[in-house]
Amino acid sequence: xxxxxxxxxxxxxxxxxxxxxPIRSRTPYSVKETHNVPRKWKNLGRAAGDHMLHLQxxxxxxxxxxxxxxxxxxxVSDPNHSRYGNHLSFEDVTELVKPAEETLDLVHEWLLxxxxxxxxxxxxxxxxxxxxxxxxxxxxxxTEYSVFQHEDGSALVRTSHWSLPAHLHEHIDTVxxxxxFMRSAPQKSDYIQxxxxxxxxxxxxxxxxxxxxxxxxxxxxxxxxxxxxGTIDYQQKVPGINKIAFNNYLGQRPIRPxxxxxxxxxxxEAAPNxxxxxxxxxxxxxxxxxxxxxxxxxxxxxxxxxANLDAQTILGMTYPQPVYxxxxxxxxxxxxxINTPTNTNEPYLTWVNYVMGQKDVPQVISSSYGDDxxxxxxxxxxxxxxxxxxxxxxxxxxxVSSGDGGLGGEDSSGCLTNDGKNTTTFIxxxxxxxxxxxxxxxxxxxxxxxxxxxxxxxxxxxxxxxFYASGSGFSNYxxxxxxxxxxxxxYVSALGGLYEGLYNKNGRSYPDLAAQGLYFAFWWNGTESSxxxxxxxxxxxxxxxxxxxxxxxxxxKPPLGFLNPWLYSKGYKGFTDILGGNTSSCGTAGFPxxxxxxxxxxxxxxxxxxxxxxxVIYNSDPLFIETE
Numbered sequence: 092x093x094x095x096x097x098x099x100x101x102x103x104x105x106x107x108x109x110x111x112x113p114i115r116s117r118t119p120y121s122v123k124e125t126h127n128v129p130r131k132w133k134n135l136g137r138a139a140g141d142h143m144l145h146l147q148x149x150x151x152x153x154x155x156x157x158x159x160x161x162x163x164x165x166x167v168s169d170p171n172h173s174r175y176g177n178h179l180s181f182e183d184v185t186e187l188v189k190p191a192e193e194t195l196d197l198v199h200e201w202l203l204x205x206x207x208x209x210x211x212x213x214x215x216x217x218x219x220x221x222x223x224x225x226x227x228x229x230x231x232x233x234t235e236y237s238v239f240q241h242e243d244g245s246a247l248v249r250t251s252h253w254s255l256p257a258h259l260h261e262h263i264d265t266v267x268x269x270x271x272f273m274r275s276a277p278q279k280s281d282y283i284q285x286x287x288x289x290x291x292x293x294x295x296x297x298x299x300x301x302x303x304x305x306x307x308x309x310x311x312x313x314x315x316x317x318x319x320x321g322t323i324d325y326q327q328k329v330p331g332i333n334k335i336a337f338n339n340y341l342g343q344r345p346i347r348p349x350x351x352x353x354x355x356x357x358x359x360e361a362a363p364n365x366x367x368x369x370x371x372x373x374x375x376x377x378x379x380x381x382x383x384x385x386x387x388x389x390x391x392x393x394x395x396x397x398a399n400l401d402a403q404t405i406l407g408m409t410y411p412q413p414v415y416x417x418x419x420x421x422x423x424x425x426x427x428x429i430n431t432p433t434n435t436n437e438p439y440l441t442w443v444n445y446v447m448g449q450k451d452v453p454q455v456i457s458s459s460y461g462d463d464x465x466x467x468x469x470x471x472x473x474x475x476x477x478x479x480x481x482x483x484x485x486x487x488x489x490x491v492s493s494g495d496g497g498l499g500g501e502d503s504s505g506c507l508t509n510d511g512k513n514t515t516t517f518i519x520x521x522x523x524x525x526x527x528x529x530x531x532x533x534x535x536x537x538x539x540x541x542x543x544x545x546x547x548x549x550x551x552x553x554x555x556x557x558f559y560a561s562g563s564g565f566s567n568y569x570x571x572x573x574x575x576x577x578x579x580x581x582y583v584s585a586l587g588g589l590y591e592g593l594y595n596k597n598g599r600s601y602p603d604l605a606a607q608g609l610y611f612a613f614w615w616n617g618t619e620s621s622x623x624x625x626x627x628x629x630x631x632x633x634x635x636x637x638x639x640x641x642x643x644x645x646x647x648k649p650p651l652g653f654l655n656p657w658l659y660s661k662g663y664k665g666f667t668d669i670l671g672g673n674t675s676s677c678g679t680a681g682f683p684x685x686x687x688x689x690x691x692x693x694x695x696x697x698x699x700x701x702x703x704x705x706x707v708i709y710n711s712d713p714l715f716i717e718t719e
Contacts, residue, residue, distance in 0.1 A: 117200075117256060117258050118256045118257040118258040119256070119257060120233040120254040120255065120256055120257070121254055121255070121257050121260070122252055122253070122254045123253055123254055123255045123260055123263070123266075124252065124253060124265070124269070124270055124468060124470055125251060125252040125270070126251060126252070126270035126271075126272075126468045126469075127251065127509050127510055127511055128239065128249075128251055128272065129272045129463075129465070129466050129509050130507065130509065130513070131241055131242045132239045132240065132241055132242075132272060133239065133240055134237050134238075134239055135237070135238040135239065135240050135246070136237060136238060137235065137236070137237055137238075138225045138236040138237055138238050138248045139225065140224060140225050140226035140229075141224050141225070141226070142224065142225045142236075142248055143222060143223070143224055143225075144222070144223055144224070144225060144228050144236075144248070144268060145220065145221075145222055145268075146220070146221050146222075146223055146228060146266055146267070146268070147218055147219075147220055147266070147267050147268075147440060147441075148198070148218065148219040148220075148221070148263060148265075148266050149217065149218055149263065149264040149265040149266070149267075149470075149471075149474045150190040150194050150195070150198060150216070150217050150218070150219065150262060150263060150264070151190060151191075151194055151261065151262050151263070151264055152187075152188040152189070152190065152215075152217050152477065153187075153188070153189060153190055153191045153194070154186075154187045154188070155187065155188055155477060155480075157187055158179075158184065158187040158188060158480065158481065158484055159480065161179060161187075161484055162480055162483055162484050162527075162653060163572075163573065163574070163656060167179065167483070167484055167486075167652065167653065168483065168652060168653045168655070168656040168657060169656050169660075170656065170657045170660055170661055170662070171660065175657075176486070176648060176649035176650075176651075176652065177649070178484065178485055178486030178649060178652055179484045179485055179486075180485070181450045181485065183484075184215075184447070184481050184484055184485055185214055185215045186215075188215045188217050188477075188481060189215040189216055189217060190215075190216060190217055190262075193262075194262040195216065197258065197259060197262055198219065198259065198262060198263065201256060201259060202219075202221070202231075205227075205230065205231050206227065207221050207223065207227075207231070209221065209222070213444050213447065213448065214447065214448045215447075218440075218444055225248065232250075232253040232254060232255070232266065232269065233253070233254040233255075234250045234252060234253040234254060234269070235250060236248050236249065236250050237249070237250065239272070247268075247272070248268070249268060249269065249270060249271065249272060250269050250270060251270060252270065253266060253269045253270065264470055264473065264474050265468070265470035265471050265473075265474050267440070267468070267471050269468070270468045270471075271466075271467060271468050271471055272466045273462045273466055273467050281550070281556045281557065281559070281622070281623055281624075282396055282613075282615065282620060282621075282622050283550050283551055283552050283554075283556070283610070283620060283621045283622070283623075284552060284618060284619075284620040284621075285309070285550075285551045285552040285620070285621070287551075288307060288309060289308065289309035289551035289610075290307075290308060290309075291308065294308055294536070295536075295538075296308075296537075296538075297537040297538035298538060299538055301318060302315075302318060302319060302537055302538060305318050306318065306319060306537045308535070308536065308609070308610060309551050309610045309621060310610050310611065310612035310613070310621045311607055311609070311610055311611055311612060312357050312612045313357045313358050313404075313407035313408060313612075314357065315537075315607075316408065316607060316631060317408070319537060319607070319696075320606075320635055320696065320697040321697070321698070322408070322635065322638055322697075325638060325642075327409075327411065327412065327638070327641045328641055328642070328644075328645035329641055329644045329645050330411045330412045330413065330641065331413065332644055333412055333454060333637065333640050333641045333644055333650070334412060334413045334414070334415065334453035334454060334455075334637075335405055335409055335412055335413075335414055335415070335453050335454070335455045335456070335457070335633060335634065335637040336414070336415035336416070336417055336452075336453040336455070336456045336457070337398075337401040337402070337405055337414075337415075337416060337417070337456070337457040337458070337459075337630055337633070338401075338417050338419070338442060338456065338457070338458040338459070338460065339376065339377075339397070339398045339401075339416060339417060339418040339419065340376075340418075340419055340438040340442070340460050341438065341460075342376075342377060342420075343377075343395060343397050343398040343418065344370075344376075344377040344378060344379055344380055344395055344398050344416075344418055345368075345370075345379045345380070345395065345398040345399055345401070345402040345416055346379075346380045346383065346384060346395045346398075346399055346615075346616075347365050347366050347379055347380060347381050347382075348365075348381075348382065348383045348617070349383070349395075349399050349403075349614045349615055349616065349617065350365035350399060350402045350403055350406065350614070351365035351366065352614045352617065352619075353365075353399075353403040353407070353612075353613070353614035353619075354403070354406060354407060356614075356619075357407055357612060358406070358407040358410060360410065361406055361407060361410035361411070364406055364410060364411070364414070365402075365406065366381070368402065368406060368413075368414040368415070368416060369413065369414070369415045369416065370416045370418065371415055371416065371417050371418070372418050372420070373417060373418065373419040373420065373441060373442060373445045374419055374420045374441050374445075375420035376417075376418030376419045376420035377418055377420070378418065379398075379402075379416055379418075380395070383616070383617055384616050384617075395615065396613075396615055396622065397459060397460075397626055398416070398418075399613070399614065399615055400459075400611065400613055400622055400626060400627060400630070401416075401457060401459060401626075401630045402414070402416065403613065403614060404611070404627065404630040404631055404634065405457065405630045405633065405634050408630075408631065408634030408635070408638075409634045409637050409638065412637065412641070413453075415453050417442060417445075417446070417456075419438050419441050419442040419445070438460070439475045439522065440471070440474070440475050440478065443475065443478040443479060443482070444478065446482065447478060447481055447482070452482075452485070452487055453487070454486065454487060454488065454637065454640050454650040454651075454652075455487070455488045455490070455633050455636050455637040455640065455650075456482075456487060456488070456489050456490070456633070457490050457629050457630045457632075457633035458489065458490070458491045458492070458522070458629070459491070459492045459624075459625070459626035459629045459630065460491075460492070461491065461492060461493075461494050461520045461521065461522060461523060461562075462520065462521055463499070463509075463518050463519075463520060463521075464518070464519045464520055464521040464524050464566060464567060464568055465508070465509040465518065465519075465567070466509065467521045469568050472521050472522075472524075472525070472568050472569075473568070473569075475522065475525070476522070476525035476526070476527055476528075476569065477527075479522070479525055479527040479528050480527040480653075482527075482653075483527050483652060483653030484652075484653070485652075486649060486650055486652035486653075487652060487653075488529065488633075488636055488640075488650070488651055488652060488653065488654050489527075489528045489529065490528070490529045490530075490531055490629055490632055490633045490636065490654075491522050491523050491525075491528045491529070491530055491531070491629060492523070492530070492531055492562070492624070492625035492626050492628060492629040493520065493523045493530045493531060493532045493533075493561060493562035493563060493601055493602040493625050493628075494520040494523065494561075494562025494563075494564075494625060495533075495559050495560070495561070495562060495623075495624045495625055495626075496518075496520075496558075496560065496562060496676065497544075497558075497560030497561070497562065497563065497674055497675070497676025497677065497681055498517040498518065498560075498563060498564060498594075498674075498676040498677045498679070498681060498682070499516075499517050499518030499519075499564070499676065499677050500518070500558075500676060500677060501547070501557075501558035501560075501676060501677075501678075502677070502678045503515050503677055503678035505518070505677075506518055506676075506677035506678070515593065515677075516593055516594070517564055517565070517590070517593050517594045517677055518564070518677075519564035519565060519566050519567060519594075519598070519601075520562055520564065521568070523562065523564075523601045523602065524564065524566035524567075524568060524569055524598070524599055524601060525566075525569060525599070526569050526572040526599045526655070527653065527655075529603050529604065529653075529654045529655055529658070530562075530601035530602035530603050530604075530693070531602055531603070531604050531605060531606060531625060531628045531629045531632045531633075531693075532561040532562065532563065532601075532602035532604070532605040532608075532625060532628065532691060532692050532693060533561040533605060533606070533607070533608025533609065533623075533624065533625045533627070533628040534561070534605050534606065534607055534608060534609075534628070534669060534672070534692060534696055535607065535608065535609035535610075535672075539669070539670065539671065540605075540607070540667070540669055540695075540696055541669060541670075541671040541672030541673075541684070542560075542561050542605070542669060542671070542672025542673065542674055542684050542691045542692050543559065543560070543561045543608045543609050543623075543625075543628075543672070544559065544560045544561070544672055544673040544674060544675070545558070545559040545560075545609070545623075546558060546675075551610075551621070558676075559609075559623060559624070560673070560674055560675065560676050560681070561602070561605065561608065561625060561628075561672075561674070561691055561692070562601075562602070562625055563601065563602065563674065563681070563682060563690045563691045564594065564600070564601060564690065565594045565595045565596065565598040565599070565600045565690065566595065566598035566599040566600070566601075567595050567598060568598075569598060569599040570597060570598065570599065571597055571598060571599055571600065572599055572655070574655050574656045574658075574659040574660070575599070575600060575659060577659065577660075578659065578687060578688040579600050579688070579690075581687075582685065582687075582688060582689060582690070583596045585685070586682075586683075590679065590682075593677075593679075600690045601690065601693070602690070602691070602692065602693040603654070603655060603658060603659075603693040603694065604632055604658070604666065604692075604693045604694055604695070604696070605628060605632075605669060605691075605692040605693055605695060605696050606628040606629075606631040606632040606635070606696050606697070607627070607628060607631060607696075608623060608624060608625050608627045608628035608631075609623045609627075610622075610623055611623065611627045632697075635697045636651060636654070639651060658694065659688075659694075662694075663688070663694040663695075665697070665698050666694045666695040666696060666697060666698050667695045667696050667697070667698045668686060668687065668694065668695045669684060669689075669691075669692035669695045669696065670684060670685070670686060671684055672684050672691070672692070674691050
């Protein structure tokens with residue numbers, strides 16, 4: 092991440108810093124956070140003392156409660172407010188989240204006393220970044236770092252607990268990497284290469300002639316999405332002002348020749364944009380690749396599939412809008428060693444802190460990555476979620492995929508707690524569990540659409556493919572936000588005690604919306620194929636929201652920004668309720684798909700009426716994307 096301010100404080104306390112002496116503190120150390128090592132990880136022993144860490148220290152944000160009030164109650168996101176859409180500026184948000192001077196002074200004193208002189212700040216100074224070796228970090232945090240290895244062979248340097256001087260507990264929210272065992276992964280189900288149409292047993296094609304002409308189950312194309320969701324004839328009015336972006340983590344990068352081939356077939360007028368969309372690299376993230384994959388890359392590396400999917404879907408749906416590709420790497424530049432042969436830096440925080448430092452940010456951002464919530468330390472999840480709230484306050488819509496494992500996996504063997512007791516439970520995902528994002532689930536088929544589900548078995552290519560179910564759940568970290576009060580308690584009550592004790596009925600529930608997510612037409616390594624997952628649904632829904640923003644901006648209205656308060660109060664009227672589909676997971680039948688909101692498809696998919704107009708309820712007036 093390019094940080095806005097780097098300072099050297101060597102003269103601030105002068106002779107007070109005696110680096111050869113033991114750690115000194117105003118108050119004794121006590122444990123700040125403990126997080127159980129997740130299943131599938133084993134401790135290989137102490138980490139080397141000279142292994143370098145990039146520690147990110149999250150300071151308490153002095154006026155976050157006021158920002159939260161702006162976001163929920165005031166004109167920012169409440170559609171019932173007379174000044175709905177009055178989003179905060181970059182400067183407004185920075186002022187609200189900056190730490191108190193006392194917090195900065197006390198943390199500086201602690202760092203300097205322990206020999207940490209080179210600090211780097213986020214724009215609001217609510218994050219301090221330092222580069223430090225393991226031996227020094229252990230003294231700073233009164234802990235021990237070890238090398239942990241996952242059953243898949245990957246390794247990282249972490250600890251199960253860390254401490255702070257008692258007087259700093261109220262001033263520091265989190266320090267990472269410490270207890271985080273995140274394994275952020277693209278929410279894509281599979282990749283299938285097959286040349287012929289495929290119709291699974293029992294599938295009923297649409298009877299609507301217009302939809303039937305362009306939509307088939309394998310593969311689903313841009314023209315089908317445009318027809319199904321009523322945007323096929325919409326002419327954009329302010330594409331230079333209205334923009335959209337997508338995230339890439341873990342070395343993902345779009346391959347421009349693949350994107351070009353896809354667009355040339357399915358959206359020919361957009362094909363030149365395959366080489367024109369903007370690639371933004373953060374912390375050494377890889378740039379969009381201008382050449383085709385090499386033989387070595389194609390043989391042992393499929394990391395471009397998710398990025399290709401996002402680029403192809405968004406460029407195909409939103410042309411001629413400007414599109415931005417964010418690729419986030421690790422900081423400092425990753426160098427494999429005996430401790431960590433693969434890059435294990437925390438991706439979400441690095442990306443969102445970079446974006447929060449920019450004054451010009453696309454109005455919609457799609458992110459198709461997630462982790463089991465229980466592998467993410469609560470303090471870290473809470474702070475990243477608060478960073479997402481800052482995006483919403485600035486009028487930016489952040490959409491995330493809900494996951495592909497249903498309630499946590501196919502059977503109960505993977506649906507276990509991380510508290511050492513291995514109790515059967517449903518496993519929510521992060522970041523869709525964050526109340527400040529809009530989570531997108533997946534549907535399949537067309538008339539009607541149903542919740543996406545596929546049991547393990549033979550696919551269109553006659554190869555065995557794994558379990559896939561649209562991700563759903565209730566957070567164990569975040570309470571139910573007020574915007575869900577009108578629908579979630581009623582849904583839970585109607586369950587009549589079903590799955591009692593397996594989920595947190597008072598937690599933030601997701602997804603909020605859904606879109607097609609099975610067998611997308613897709614191009615990779617010079618070959619047409621298909622790909623599935625909420626990784627597909629999220630960029631598709633993001634594209635629809637971006638087209639709505641185009642209409643709003645052209646009418647002199649602000650973009651939608653943080654969607655959820657609007658969505659749950661009146662925006663849901665612009666979406667088609669999904670009433671069926673299988674959600675079996677964690678060895679259960681899963682939550683039922685019901686009339687109205689449900690935790691599998693949310694409020695459903697973008698609505699297309701008989702008059703071919705997609706209706707969007709905005710404030711007291713309906714807006715229409717004209718498609719006639």
